[in-house]
Amino acid sequence: MRRLLFATVALLGVVGIAWAEDYEEFHIEFSPQWWLVSTSGSARSGATAVDLESDLGIRNNKSHFVGKLVLKPARKHRVLFDVLPFRLNGGSALTRTIDYAGQTYNIREQVTSEAKINYLFGGYQYDAVSRERGHLGIQAGVGYLNAEGTIRSSTTGRSSTEDIDAPLPLVGVEFRGFPLAASNLLNFNGEIRGMSLGRYGRYVQAGFNVGFSFGRHFTVQAGYAFHDIDVHDTNRSEVVKPRFSGPVVSLQFRD
DSSP: OHHHHHHHHHHHHHHHHHHOOOOTTTTTTEEEEEEEEEEEEEEEESSSSEEETTTTTTSSEEEEEEEEEEEEEEEEEEEEEEEEEEEEEEEOOOOOOEEETEEEEEEOOOEEEEEEEEEEEEEEEEEEETTEEEEEEEEEEEEEEEEEEEEETTOOOOOEEEEEEEEEEEEEEEEEESSSSTTOOOEEEEEEEEOOOOOOEEEEEEEEEEEESSSSEEEEEEEEEEEEEEOOOOTSSEEEEEEEEEEEEEEEOOO
């Protein structure tokens, strides 16, 4: 009986220590991600909108790198940095005449295309809810979008390039929770961030992940993400309107 009582007390002590462990106590968290992107949408620099898939043959299911860094100087405060360089290319024989950046490309003309889209974000997050087993935070920050698109004709040798730069004020929410009692093995996390830009369009991004942790410092995650972009000038003569979506695999290091 005495041994059973001792074992019960010891077990309760271990569970109590595990339950009391703070899984949100860290100072830096870095998450390199690999995003298998499917691309749709259009771009305009002239009289006609150019469809990225049907006109330019932009390839889907291409892997892109995403980098996320979180600095946590205090319990409820986070400083956020994101970087996402998209590199897209394609080729097709045109099934209609299109105009782009001062050049006209005719039906049956063979064209290749290249798009470079760089997205940077810096912001601040306040964790309105902060517990040992998860948090819910409110974000505010500024994104920067630089997009450059080039179309080249293999038939005539002509080419045209257009680029657009846009600052993006963004707000959002982010969360993470550990559902298993006394364990950080499994977590669910996600975020949504965006803003209506009025007559200049909109920007929305979101992602959801399931994470499996190996100790306090290392997590493997799998999930799904999308970016919905519509950035243009006031008369819509220059428009960048792609949508990126697909599964994401990431590693997460924290200390």
